[in-house]
Amino acid sequence: MNKILAFFVIFLANASTVKSQQVKIALAPEINFPTGNASNISGIGFGGSLKAEVGIADKYAITANGGYNLFIGKKYFGSRVENINAIPAKLGFKYYSSPEFYLEAQAGAAFHLGSISRTSFAWSPGIGTYFKTGSANNLLEFGLRYEAWTNASYGSISNLKTTSFGFVGLKLGYVFGL
Known part of the structure; x- marks a missing residue:
């Protein structure tokens, strides 16, 4: 209990040192590599994001x-799987x-x-790093x-089934500091 209380106090102390609300806008092209069963459907994906x-x-x-x-859907026996x-x-x-x-972490x-018109729950943990550019406020x-x-x-006998389309994404973006 004391460890939890100590963690909570340290977290609040760090969070209370509020800096000015720094705003960043990032534009990034992405390359995505499907994993697990998703790699049977597609070998590679491309995209872009605004954050x-x-x-x-x-x-x-x-x-x-x-x-x-x-x-991009894979080709099997002369027939291509539909793009996603x-x-x-x-x-x-x-x-x-x-x-x-x-x-x-995002959700x-x-x-x-x-x-394939549907809505899926999206979630993604990630890591990243910044590199300085010539501009004081902008970064890579x-x-x-x-x-x-x-x-x-739901399956045929009312069993709840979940499926996931998973991938590893890489991005190299430009960040505008406002």
Whole structure:
């Protein structure tokens, strides 16, 4: 109990050192590599994202992220699996372990386009780092994340089944500091 209380006090002390609400806007192209069963459907995906970040304390920020992803369907026996197109929209929390390195978690929805028109629960943990540019406020960002789009459905005997389309995403973006 004392350890939990000590952790809570330390967390509040760090969070109470609020800095000015620094705002960052990032634009990034992405390359995505499907994992697990998703790799049977697609070998590679491409996309782009727009992320807004607002600092809430010295080492903490909240994020809003939107984008577009296209996964190219694989070809089997002369027939190609349909491409997967989706627009993910997520909110998240970012922790800076140093000024250049961060850990991040996001959750939201992925809106699928085309004949696979449905909405999935989207979640993604990630890490990233910043590199300085010639501008005082602008940065380059390299990010690595795992993202999954999870769906729930009922089987023939009312068993709840979940399926996920997961991938590892790499991005190299430009960050505008406002």
